[in-house]
Amino acid sequence: MEEPLAKVLAQMERDGVKVDMEQLRVFADGLRKELVQREAHIRELAGEPELNISSPKQVGDVLFDKLKLDPKAKKSGSKSQYSTDEATLVAIADRHPIVEEILEFRAVKKLLSTYIEPFPSYISPVDGRVHTTFNQALTATGRLSSSNPNLQNIPVRSERGKEIRKAFVPGTPDGLIVSADYSQIELRIMAHLSCDAHLTQAFRDGVDVHAATAAKIFGIPVEEVTREQRGMAKTANFGIMYGISSFGLAQRLHMSRSAAKELIDGYFASFPAIRSFIDDSIAFARENGYVETLFGRRRYLPDISARNATVRALAERNAVNAPIQGTSADIIKLAMIGVAARMKEAGLRSKMVLQIHDELLFDALPDEVPALQALVKDVMENVIRLSVPLTVECSAGINWLEAH
Amino acid sequence: MDKLFLIDGHALVFKMYYAFLRRPMVNSKGADMSILFGFTKYLLEMLEREKPTHVAVAFDPPGGTFRNQMYPEYKGTRPPTPQLVIEALEPLTELVQSMNIPVLCIPGFEADDVLGSAATQFAGDNLDVYMVTPDKDYGQLIGPHAFQLKPGKSGTDAELVTEASLCEKWGISEPVQVIDMLAICGDTADNVPGVKGVGEVGAAKLIAKYGSVENIYDHLSELTPRLQAQFEEARPHIDLSKALVTIKTDMDLPVSLEDMRFTGQFQPRLAELFNQYEFSSLRKYLAGHLTGTPSTNTPESVHGPAKNEGPCTVSPISVHGPALLADARKAGKVGLVPSGAQLILAVEGNVSQMPLQEAKTILEDASVAKYGVDLKKTANLLAAEGIALNGTWNDIQLMHYVLNPERSHELAALAQTYLGVSLEESAPATTGSLFDEAPEEEDSPRLREAAVMIPLGDRLRKNCPPSTTKWKSPWPKCWRRWNATA
Structure with missing residues (x-):
């Protein structure tokens, strides 16, 4: 998939994106x-x-x-x-x-x-x-990175950082920026890879997955989940994927270590499949020296049998994280190729301009926007059939901030 | 003066194990070659540098030694031997023996004992013995004609320990006193009990003053109360400690000095092993040293003419542009390397450097697959000239990235690993005789790069996981059409 993507990226590099x-x-x-x-x-x-x-x-x-x-x-x-x-x-x-x-x-x-x-x-x-340059052979996980300028690094999640997005504008005066973002793709992939019944069901039902997680952990109905509890579940959801320890969780949520440990235990009690997913991933890495994404992209982890516990722990976290991150990288790349192909087929003159995190950005002509949005959403959501649906949020605006 | 080099294989193996732990050398089949490669390279370099007249290598045998009989807890604190080390023993033995160097591995005795015996028995007025090992225990064996060579980080910074330097370092008068020193300070790594509370420096000072362990006990009252107590505590096991750290020198060795003579001639088997293990960068040590007919079991190499007997190098033939273009069209493939404002094209060992516009037709020909490094960059370069890069892209960098994202994708290294070919200068590229006018400034290194593109690409492709074939594109028709053009 990398080579067809290279062609797409070449085009994107040539096109560039307009900045105000x-x-x-x-x-x-x-x-x-x-x-x-x-x-x-x-x-x-x-x-x-x-x-x-x-x-x-x-x-x-x-x-x-x-x-x-x-x-x-x-x-x-x-x-x-x-x-x-x-x-x-x-x-x-x-x-x-x-x-x-x-x-x-x-x-x-x-x-x-x-x-x-x-x-x-x-x-x-x-x-x-x-005109940024997309590095296709740089990251260990399979994700794209960009340099000159490095767009992945812009702190767009912070309040201030968001303002920077305002400066990314369409190339034509009446054009629009269209943004298409995979919601929680990594969590969905983890649900699919671990075959966890509850998480999968939550995604299938289209409910708030963090609230549902909280409900399960605390043993209360979804409606009664407090904001705080939801936040805890959310941190736990992401933390587990990255191999967080009870120490890290305690720090993140400003709670005691024992409380964090309880939370993690509760988590795994409610989602046993995820526990086995983690254990299996680490075991696989130990036996084979690498881990794989859904598409066969490999990451070698020689440190998995290191004597030094810290080094080994990092490799173990990677054993869990690399298949997830790698698979989402694979999916986004495939989606990009698909989108480019379909855009060409439909004769659209709008352009795909950026790929950041889990998002695709387009510089669109106003009359093409509805068609573009429909096409992009269709491609991104259907590029692969997983046990959970992949949802994409797609909207348009006069600049990147508005579009998000 | 004859020189006998005795190599502590055990120590060297571990050195290599730890050196490569973070960055293992993996061959194209995914097997970890680090220890084998590191050991072999070190050995070859040393042989070249030091030119000994006699050489032998000793390994620790599997199973225990007499010291375990004496003291079951000997080396008890050691972690279990890493699997890679265990597995390396046999192949290493084979490699060393193929160099016509005897490998000594005697059940029940450590490498130390074997080398110690050899050093003692053979050192003499006509023969200097060098014991290659970082292990300080060997100090006891040093003599007027026996030295210790402690390997450094790379092959060059080895430390030579002589009788004089040893005694000066510890303040003792005879190397054999090292035994006493070690008996006192013990050895935590090997789990040899010594006198608790006394370390190397303390032990050295005591021995410098009293000469031997026995003498210390004779003069116990002269020591500080604390030391007295410690030595008293150690009295029951001090003899055992001394015995454990004493290296045997009286073993009957299965080889004679003559058996260890280093002829500098290697068996053809060594070349085969190098090919099998893909140690292409070590091949240069073979030149001129192989007896008998070298086997022609070379890996896929570039179809170049004039191959030297050394490492496989690339010798592309420069041909006239149109001829190459025709060949490429027929083969359906072409390798590309940009060179300044021009482009070098290659197919089947032939290369041709030409201005971009001349290559336009073939570059835009979708039926000809393109091989290169970072084709995206090349494509954008071409686009600036109004030329499209069509046809399937086979990008070396991307293929290797998929195989191993965290390794260097440098072309020279890949060519070495996957093709066994060196991109170094061998002979200048020969020109064909079809020229009317003189060729343009030729860019030799790039020409060689271009020549390996197609073979390297095909080889990498074979190793790549067929990832996208597992996946069914939801829009097959559109996909195919799109894939055919840029």
Whole structure:
């Protein structure tokens, strides 16, 4: 499937996607203003009017020397400074408002410098569009990645990141952006691969699968599931797929380790097939040295028999995750080929322009939009028959943000 | 001066096992060749570098040794031998024997004992013995004509330990005192009890002062109270410890010195094994060293003329453009490598470099399959010139990606592994005689790359999982039509 896809990607690379520079500029200006404000605020909180927030050394000194937020903090590293990385800061976030402010500041700064400021250099002077390069042979899981610019990395899930999407616009003045997104494809694949009756049924019935999971775990009817419980079930659902430990879950949900362990035990009690899926995957990896997706894409896991427990644990997580992620990568790739084929057959002049995460993006002509949407949805949902339906959310808008 | 190299095969195998643990070498059949390859390469490099007159390799035998009889807990704390190591023993023995080097593996005795005996019995005025091992226990065997060579990270940084350097390091006066040292500090890895609380440095100091374990016990009162207590505690088993760490030197060896003479001649079997294991990069060590007729059991290689007897290299023939285009059309395949603003096309060992426009017809011909690396990039390059890249794409990079996403997809490495062919310079590409005018600037490395595209592509394709054939496209007609063109 890779070679037909290469042809599709070649075309997409040539086509590129239009970016509204003005929009980005406005956004960047807004961010810069925000940075200045935050900087002033942080300095105020620290009582250090000259503080350079970008200097980890200075920040460390303020947090641990001046404010003494962690008596156990020690200096390490070649420059002998306190560690001020995200993990460290998150851990002490509730001790002083300044920590949260610093984290926010950094987030904004990163957004600005890593993603927004370099953008203009990627815009082709010839057609005013951004032509990313799709790397087909890079990831270990089989997913596509893009570079120059790296579009997979844009923090589009955060509030701020979403604004960036506004800048992706159609190529023609009255055109529309159409977005087609697989909902929960990885969870569905896990349901299919593990043949878990409950999860599969939930998808087939089209119910809220996280609520249904919560209902099963807590032994209550679906209607009574609280928002909180649903959130827990959702985190558990995704966490299990990535091989989360009770420690990780406890951290994620801000609960005690024992409570997290109880949750996980409850999960597996309600979904025994998933437990065996995990065990079988690991066993397969041990015996064969690799794991496979539904389509035979392999990932070799030599560390599965490593003596070092941490290394081995990573390989075990991959043994569970690689078939799932890999299969969803396979499905998306096949869908792309199918969509390209059908679009050509139908003589549509709209173009497929991007593939990000579980989503396909199109630059569409207004009169072709209904046909395009129907075609894309049809292809994506039917490219493979699984034991669960694959649902696709497809909508259009004047830019990527609207379309999502 | 004759040089006898005694190699601790056991230690070397483990060294290779750990070195490749993260990045195992896997051949095209998926078998783990790391230990075999690493060991063989190390050995060959060393032989080339050191040019010994005599060589032998010793392995630990399966099953226990006399030390286990003495002390059942000996090496009890060791984890079980990894499967890869166990499995490597036989093939390694075969490989080494094919080099006409004796392999010593004597039941009941460790490699240490075998090598120790050999070193002691053969070292002399006319023969220097080098014991190749990282194991510190061998220190006791060092003498005026016996040295230890500790292998370093790569073949080159080996550390030579002589009598003088050994004694200086530990402050002792005779190598044999190493036994006493080891008896005291014990060995956690081998589970040899020593004097609890005394380590290497402490042991060395004591032996430097008192000369032997016995002497220490004679002068026990001179020690600090703490040490006295520790030595008292160890008294019951100190003799056992000493016996366990003493390497035997009086074994009757099944081979004579003459048997170990290194002739530098390898058996043809070695070449066969190299082919079987796909050790193409080691073939260069065979040149000139094979006795008898080398077997012609080479793997699929490029149909090039003029093959040297060394590693298989690629020698493409440069031909006139139109001739190549005609061949390619007939074969239904063509390999491509972009070269600057031009394109190199290849089919069946022939290559031709030409400007893009000249290749246009065949590039757009959907009946001719295209072979290359990162065809997507090439296609976009061509599109800028208004040329489409039609026909089935066989992309080396993508095929290998499907086979193993986390390995390097570098062409040279793939050609080596899957075709047994080196893309290195051998002879310059020969030109055909059909030219009216002189050919353009030729890009030799690219020409060679182009020449391997089709064979490599076909070979990789065979290994690829037939993934999409399992899957039924919901729209077969549309699919077929689409697949035929770009």
